[in-house]
Amino acid sequence: MRKLTVLRTCVDFVFFFGTLSMVFLILFCGLIVFGGEPIILQLNGYDIEVNDWATRLLVILAVAAAGLFLYAIYMLRETIGLFRRRIIFDDRVARNFDRIGWCIMVSTCISHIPLFVYNIIHRTRSNFQLEAGLSMDSFLISVSLGLLFMVISQAFVAGKQLKEENDLTI
Amino acid sequence: MAIVLNLDVMLAKRKMRSLELADRIGITTANLSILKTGKAKAIRFSTLEAICRELDCQPGDILEYRPEDSIEYRLR
Numbered sequence: 001m002r003k004l005t006v007l008r009t010c011v012d013f014v015f016f017f018g019t020l021s022m023v024f025l026i027l028f029c030g031l032i033v034f035g036g037e038p039i040i041l042q043l044n045g046y047d048i049e050v051n052d053w054a055t056r057l058l059v060i061l062a063v064a065a066a067g068l069f070l071y072a073i074y075m076l077r078e079t080i081g082l083f084r085r086r087i088i089f090d091d092r093v094a095r096n097f098d099r100i101g102w103c104i105m106v107s108t109c110i111s112h113i114p115l116f117v118y119n120i121i122h123r124t125r126s127n128f129q130l131e132a133g134l135s136m137d138s139f140l141i142s143v144s145l146g147l148l149f150m151v152i153s154q155a156f157v158a159g160k161q162l163k164e165e166n167d168l169t170i
Numbered sequence: 171m172a173i174v175l176n177l178d179v180m181l182a183k184r185k186m187r188s189l190e191l192a193d194r195i196g197i198t199t200a201n202l203s204i205l206k207t208g209k210a211k212a213i214r215f216s217t218l219e220a221i222c223r224e225l226d227c228q229p230g231d232i233l234e235y236r237p238e239d240s241i242e243y244r245l246r
Contacts, residue, residue, distance in 0.1 A: 168211040170201045 008080045015077055018070045029063045032056065044115055054122075058114055065111035072103035089160040094153045101149030108142035174234045175205050175213070180225045195220035208239075 032039060038051035043062050048055050079096040087093065181191060192202040197217065204210050218229055225232070 165211045168204060168209060170197060170205050170210050170213050170217050 004080065004083055008077075008084065011073060011077050011080060015070070015073045018073055022067060022070050025063050025066055029059055032059050044112060046115060046119060048115075048118075054118060058118060061110045061114050065107040068103045068107035068110075072100045072107070075100045075103070089156060089163040091157075091160065094156040094160065097149050097153035097156060101146045101151075101153060103146075104149065105143055105146030108139060108146065112139045171208055171211070172236055172239045174208050174236055174239070175210070176232050176234055177202075177206050177221070177225075180227055180232055184225055186225070191221070191224055194224045 032041075032050050033056045038049055040047060040049050041059065042048070043058060048058060050056055050059055075096045079093055079100075082088075082090065082093055082096075177188075177191070181188065188202055188206070189199055192199045195217065205213065221232065222229060
């Protein structure tokens with residue numbers, strides 16, 4: 001199946017460079033958290049000066065969110081591997097999709113919500129904007145994508161039951 | 171599963187082996203084994219018709235209802 005091969009190649013590419021980036025992110029996070037000098041970063045479009053534990057926590061949460069997203073990519077890679085072996089309606093596939101959904105949702109929440117709360121508390125002027133864009137940075141789109149994967153997981157559970165019933169119909 | 175297919179008694183009466191019955195009705199011995207051990211979730215009418223034709227019996231002769239084997243009975 002050519003589409004599956006192309007998908008596998010794309011996901012492998014993203015996973016490889018994501019893993020490399022994660023290594024540097026973790027090192028960078030360590031430098032920021034335990035380093036003495038304040039540093040200005042941009043997180044989700046907001047400029048943050050990392051000079052106290054609140055901002056350091058934001059950086060840690062952002063790195064954790066990236067790690068969760070990378071785990072979701074890893075789970076997707078595993079699922080594609082199962083599809084290549086013609087294992088489609090299986091508990092492992094349903095479990096992987098569920099985990100992918102959870103990872104995307106949790107990753108989105110821990111990267112957006114604390115930053116939003118921090119901005120409300122520390123910014124001198126309140127600035128609320130509802131992101132309704134079509135990019136992957138959109139909170140709503142990301143949460144919806146996470147929920148979609150969880151729904152797909154339930155669909156595969158139902159599919160597995162139907163397949164089992166069909167296989168055991170003589 | 172509360173519905174059980176009792177093929178062994180009828181096979182013994184007709185002096186037929188499982189392999190022979192499976193060949194005659196066009197299913198594999200593995201599928202026949204699934205039927206005999208009660209693991210099947212459903213049986214097609216065409217398969218039931220073929221079994222009854224080859225064993226010269228009625229569906230009631232080979233189908234049995236055992237309520238104590240049903241999940242609902244066990245959960246009561």
